[in-house]
Amino acid sequence: MTRCRLCGSTALESVVDLGATPPCESFLAAERLDAPEPAYPLHLRVCTDCWLAQIPPLITPEETFSEYAYFSSYSSSWVEHARVFVEDAAERLGLGEDSFVVEVASNDGYLLRHVVDRGVRCLGVEPSVNVGAAAREAGVPTLTAFLSPETGAAVRAEHGPADLVVANNVYAHIPDVIGFTKGLRALVADDGWVSVEVQHLLTLIEENQYDTIYHEHFQYYTVASAIRALASGGLTLVDVELLPTHGGSLRLWARPEEAAGEPGRRVADVLAREKAAGLQELSGYTEFSARVAKVRRDLLRFLVDAAEEGRTVVGYGAPGKGNTLLNHCGIRPDLLPYTVDRNPYKHGRYTPGTRIPVLPPERIAADRPDYVLVLPWNLRAELVEQLAYVHEWGGRLVFPIPELSIVEVER
Structure with missing residues (x-):
């Protein structure tokens, strides 16, 4: 680069x-x-x-997203997060039967299904053929396409300008930041709103969330850098919310620059937090690499010790972030014989690089392992509840991020 x-x-x-x-x-x-x-x-x-x-943009979005293994609806907490967002946005913006909502990277319709339920006209723009088909089967109108200025203009010409454009967990996934942002501007009405959710670099650094660094995430935002990125396409940040999702995310509320007005107080507050953390100077980044190395050493030490003591460790989840962790740590089936996932698309497949089998979740209860290594650590509260049954045989949960944590669960 x-x-x-x-x-x-x-x-x-x-x-x-x-x-x-x-x-x-x-x-x-x-x-x-x-x-x-x-x-x-x-x-x-x-x-x-x-x-x-x-x-560096070493792979293209077309390579990653034409057929995609991630289906948002398999996370119950994420579907609920989307439902609450739709309710709040409808109230905040006064969305009704005459409104039009577009979601970019709409996946399998996990969010727009709630828009459909409210009787609001909507459209998903989703590049992955397989998950877009699942959305249409669920009754969510979906266009199979990558967003560009041209795509945005074509959607606007056919369907009219959008009162709300939603872009959740996609703003990091596109190497052409400027072109994508211009596409958002092409979709939204001149007095409309754009809502972008993206992981916050501040929490990534502070909480050692290095496993969220992977090739389909081309960039990582602070509010300061997001302001500049949005402005590149004619959008102005007017409000920001700090969310717990994905270990700590930003919800950026933007409007076309001619309708934006002055940003709210929360924008200044988060900018001040980022500055205090040193993220506008190199000092805020220099210790991160050493803390990442400690996560790796601690996890490997735990897995090796467990193996030598004859204790069994299996994985739960097969998220993208888990594959960064497994590959960086050099974990193979001798230390983690398999992981499980709720998504049947992944069953019978193997994790990239580390070649660990992905099995159905029922395998854990059948094998009764001593430890379950939870790879989607960002869903900790949801998964502690889901995996409470491991208490029946004295099993424990292991969370690798932000530091190694072994949890005894109770029903």
């Missing part, structure tokens, strides 16, 4: 180098286990001019 993709600067400084890994959602079918598997460098850098943290 030689230039920042947002401002064009060459002033890029290393934050953490995680080696080389395969794309995190490229789960392997059994017949591919003897085939070559490409791996790409995973090196996070920060631009010291605009403070956008980023990795």
